[in-house]
Amino acid sequence: MRIVHCFRSPVGGIFRHVRDLSLRQEAMGHQVGIVCDSTTGTAFENEALERLGSQISLGLDRLPMQRHISPRDLFSAFATHKRFMTMKPDVIHGHGAKGGVFSRVFGTWPNRGRRPLRFYSPHGGSLHYDETTRTGKIFALLERQFSRICDGICFVSDYERQTFLRKAGEPHCATRLIYNGLSEEEFEPVPLDKDAADFLFIGMMRDLKGPDLFIDAFASLPTSDDGRRPTAVMVGDGPDRQALEFQVRELGLADVLQFHDPMPIRQAMRMARHVVQPSRAEAMPYTVLEALAAGRTMIATRVGGIPEILGLNSIALMTPHAPSIADRMAALLANPNRFAAAMPDRRFMADTFSIETMANAITQFYQDRKSVRFGDS
Template sequence: MSGKLRIVHCFRSPVGGIFRHVRDLCAAQAAAGHEIGIVCDSSTGGPYEDGLFAEISHLLALGVARTPMQRHIGLGDVGAAWRTLGIVRRMRPDVLHGHGAKGGTYARCFGTAMRLGGRQVARLYAPHGGSLHYAPETRSGRFFFTLERMMERVTDHILFVSQYEERSYELKIGRPRAPHSLVYNGLRAEEFDPVTDAPDAADFLFIGMMRDLKGPDLFIDALDAAERETGRRLSAVMVGDGDDRAKYIAQARVRGLGDRITFRPAMPAREAFALARVMVVPSRAEAMPYIVLEALAAGKPLIATAVGGIPEITGSDSPALCAPVVTEIAGRMVLALKDEAAFRSRMPTLCTMKERFSADTMAARIESVYRAVLRA
């Protein structure tokens, strides 16, 4: 199939890395002349995400449809799926691109239903971590991995965002029976411009969802440990929203850091980068986090846990990397404080980042997959 495509991106929660990935794809695909639509949950996100939708609304010829989608599998999925199928049918997509576990399930099931109705639809799935975060020895893990294996029968192509994600899939689910590709996340050209620290910049910065998976509790305890080791009063800014935000504010107060950790709501990453000198990504699990790409492209020195695809960005021998435990994160904080210029000099170069992580390259490779599926 050649010419203009009707592409619908389906995912649950319009926050974090998945939403960022979808927005970038929408911009590149609209610029290439395709008609784009989004289907996602209406019960997550807030004013910040509403603003992000407003920024891309002019690119979405097929519109944005938001409908309630629950996070976990349950009886509510029946009604949600039926409503969402009706929305997708009206968009008449050539391509259904599902992101994350729930979006991937919906996209593949809806695409199959539409095929039975006579419309040729490409069914793409990008895990973005999703169900791969579960441990294989748990009941939930076994359930979701079995479901993933079954869904391969109605999958035209799986798009992995990192080698780590691909290896995790093979380890936990098995070698994909569906065709699959590795396509790294990419950044827009303007995101490779450096960000200058504010005059009153704090020592350390956390940006992310306020949930344990992203490690805000580790960040707070590591800051406390680094302060005790250095004998200095350290400062930090924590940017992000989430149901557990109040818990982390309370944790900071208990540690005696309530006056030195400033909590800010979600904001554009490049605005947040100016608020502190060193970025910390203390996640317990990741796929291929945009925040690491964005920070390095903006010239921020970085401390990050060696989880998911992060070592593929920084290099596996980077001094930025550590285990997701308080003592190691604190040790990297102390190292960065000793000589910030030397620490910064050991980050990946701007040239390397541009060569490997371009949004245009990402979009072009994904479009070639769409067309290969539609030709098959």
């Protein structure tokens, strides 16, 4: 099949997901292309995108895509449709809110060839909005209506699926629950640097990921009995980084909390003993999967699909509030062996969250819906 993946921002978990899926589908003998935004991404992501574009048959096209609804969407829309038609896909798979709209609208748009199959993976996206607000209600209505012009929705966690059902109702298309996956190499332990800090935050520096909560919680941690202050590193970039650096300086933490630009997570994990995921909302975060696969002890907020990874009653779970995060951070420092013993079995992790399982399940979903629409041709 000729498969085109469309998403807006080439950063974070969505980019990781699309990259892994695209490369695996190429290895399976399919021809894959990507269309994504050209205005976001650091040098780290841009280099990765350039490398990815040379590894997929249909290439990688970038054009401006606005995060929020804007008049400039008209330009993006026509440009995206033109890219799709040039690639002549059998399948258009949209990821995230904007990619999901483009894949379903332009997959349904009249064209001279056979209409492609239209798939959608929310990855949280519009499902993060509070359904009691006007914006949340509008997005829920759009999700419900767009499911009428969709061949299949892939949910990355049961939480995401249940959230869709609660906010948008039963979709008018087929759905599958397919977890994100890691490569076999990512289950190799990551060694620690000699001067490793106590805690690591890695991710987008934006409100949704809770970096401000991490800083506030860290600031309230007591010194040890021997007078040693806890230490931390924060790795990533984003719209809030400058404000977060100011927050750290104002709290007098600059000597014990260091910022670093984006880097591969396995490189970042060398710098700290424990990983903290303080997100306010998630779907199925790769950071949690990658940290556990690498043998790190971690704590994370009870949001999205995280309890499906750590376990519903895990002592590593907390609420997305600074006092709760600080409590878990302090408990982890006091008794790291107890938390290490509570981490999920790595054999279970390898069996449940693998790239091969993920890519095979998604591609089989395409094949199943193709058979339903076109027969076995």
